[in-house]
Amino acid sequence: MSDDRAFTYNGGAVPPGETQNIRYGISETYLGDPVRIPVTIVNGERDGPTAFLTAAAHGDELNGIEVVREVAHEWDLSALAGTLVCLPVLNVPGFIAQQRYLPVYDRDLNRSFPGKPGSTSSKRMAHQIYENFIAPCDFGLDFHTSTRGRTNMLHVRADMTDERVHRLALAFGSKVVIDSDGPSGTLRGEATDAGIPTITIEMGEAHRFQRPLIDDALAGVRSVFAEYGLLETDTVRWPGWRTIVAGAGEKTWLRADSGGIVDTHFESGSLVREGDRIATITNPFKEDAVAVEAPFTGLLIGLLENPVVYPGNPLCHLVEIGEPTRRAIEAGDAPRPVGQPTPTAEE
Numbered sequence: 001m002s003d004d005r006a007f008t009y010n011g012g013a014v015p016p017g018e019t020q021n022i023r024y025g026i027s028e029t030y031l032g033d034p035v036r037i038p039v040t041i042v043n044g045e046r047d048g049p050t051a052f053l054t055a056a057a058h059g060d061e062l063n064g065i066e067v068v069r070e071v072a073h074e075w076d077l078s079a080l081a082g083t084l085v086c087l088p089v090l091n092v093p094g095f096i097a098q099q100r101y102l103p104v105y106d107r108d109l110n111r112s113f114p115g116k117p118g119s120t121s122s123k124r125m126a127h128q129i130y131e132n133f134i135a136p137c138d139f140g141l142d143f144h145t146s147t148r149g150r151t152n153m154l155h156v157r158a159d160m161t162d163e164r165v166h167r168l169a170l171a172f173g174s175k176v177v178i179d180s181d182g183p184s185g186t187l188r189g190e191a192t193d194a195g196i197p198t199i200t201i202e203m204g205e206a207h208r209f210q211r212p213l214i215d216d217a218l219a220g221v222r223s224v225f226a227e228y229g230l231l232e233t234d235t236v237r238w239p240g241w242r243t244i245v246a247g248a249g250e251k252t253w254l255r256a257d258s259g260g261i262v263d264t265h266f267e268s269g270s271l272v273r274e275g276d277r278i279a280t281i282t283n284p285f286k287e288d289a290v291a292v293e294a295p296f297t298g299l300l301i302g303l304l305e306n307p308v309v310y311p312g313n314p315l316c317h318l319v320e321i322g323e324p325t326r327r328a329i330e331a332g333d334a335p336r337p338v339g340q341p342t343p344t345a346e347e
Helices: 063-073 092-097 121-134 163-172 187-193 211-228 323-333
Strands: 007-009 012-014 018-028 034-043 046-055 081-087 139-144 150-158 176-179 198-204 243-246 251-255 260-264 277-282 290-293 298-304 314-320
Touching: 007 034, 012 018, 018 121, 034 063, 034 092, 034 121, 046 063, 046 121, 046 211, 063 081, 063 139, 063 198, 063 211, 081 121, 121 187, 139 163, 139 187, 139 211, 150 163, 150 211, 163 198, 163 211, 176 298, 187 198, 198 211, 243 314, 260 298, 260 314, 277 314
Parallel strands: 046 081, 046 139, 139 198, 150 176, 176 243
Antiparallel strands: 007 012, 018 034, 034 081, 150 198, 150 298, 251 314, 260 277, 277 290, 298 314
16 A cells, blocks of 8 residues: 555555545456456545455355445445445356356356466456455455355354454454364455455355345444444444354254255254254155254254255254353344244344
């Protein structure tokens, strides 16, 4: 960044006290037309950190788009200390096609970072995004949802062995943090390795806006801004209880051992106890029922939404929790099993 604190990218600059909405070209279509991503850069009048907010690296993951748009265009950022780089739709070709991957040889943009000029289409796009809008930043929040046919309760994924990432993850204030390295080629993993602490926020399901999750994520963004001093009026939030899940033994995907139609008995975010029947699989005649039981007491952070499976298809993502967290959940913070009354208190 230059001495006058202008945010610069290849082709432009945003001086302090200004906001720019740009459509930045990162590739071309088969017809030679430009592929442009929308970017909003808000450069505050006061000094502070530079943060990026990204969404829709997978083109059908929509919840995060609304989070980033609302921060950029509905929040009062007149007192912002620092700079915000808001990229609501990273995977524009996938977004237009409403599919997860780039419709160019079905590449995963979120396995292509930090990118490479002169390489594949996806790596060229990733390089343009990364070098211009990610590399100049001090930290970042990358918003995702589950894939089609599944849903996630809102949670953070972060490398908690990195002190800078640890601070960022706790500042977001989610109830669940999964401690894991970002896989190779992911925005989170590559940015963190380059010294830009980044967390992934998983929230809900693909192909829709889910207002309660969007509002919860916005509260997390405000909490992060308070922690890092971007907005002085906000405070860091405490979610009521928190569990940090580390190690392969503390989490598992339960998979179907038979094909059929699935009836789930809990909601995403529910507490289940060892031996609880999470789901039942039957054939079209409701015969030959197969019960899927919890192997340990834990929290359902991911759950099947599409109620049909082949053997081996994932049914739910279960994470183990400690006794203090279990007691906090039982005090009324977690969703109830399907068919039981849901409390009116906001999670």
